[in-house]
Amino acid sequence: MLLLLLSAFVTNAQNILSGIYRTGENNTKIEIKENGGVYSGIVIASDKAERGILILKDITPIGGEWKGQLFSAKKKKWYKAVLKREEDQLLITVNAGIAKRTVRWSRE
Numbered sequence: 260m261l262l263l264l265l266s267a268f269v270t271n272a273q274n275i276l277s278g279i280y281r282t283g284e285n286n287t288k289i290e291i292k293e294n295g296g297v298y299s300g301i302v303i304a305s306d307k308a309e310r311g312i313l314i315l316k317d318i319t320p321i322g323g324e325w326k327g328q329l330f331s332a333k334k335k336k337w338y339k340a341v342l343k344r345e346e347d348q349l350l351i352t353v354n355a356g357i358a359k360r361t362v363r364w365s366r367e
């Protein structure tokens with residue numbers, strides 16, 4: 260029984276970021292999936308962004324946070340990002356030099 264509970268906890272912890280998120284811009288939806296302990300996210304629906312484009316990559320837990328990279332389609336550049344789950348929200352903080360911005364995505 261303990262093994263079953265531990266297994267369920269590990270599976271849930273591994274998939275904590277997995278899901279479909281609405282960005283709140285241009286009807287954009289991002290699907291985040293886990294593969295080998297590393298998360299990535301692609302655009303699955305949008306009025307402006309190209310479907311299938313990789314927008315999040317290399318997301319891994321580091322020092323109690325989720326860190327990786329977020330792609331800016333406008334600037335065509337990858338930025339370091341820190342992700343945090345708050346209930347059904349995903350907060351993504353991007354550092355671009357001295358500028359820092361946090362966006363909030365809603366989980367479906």
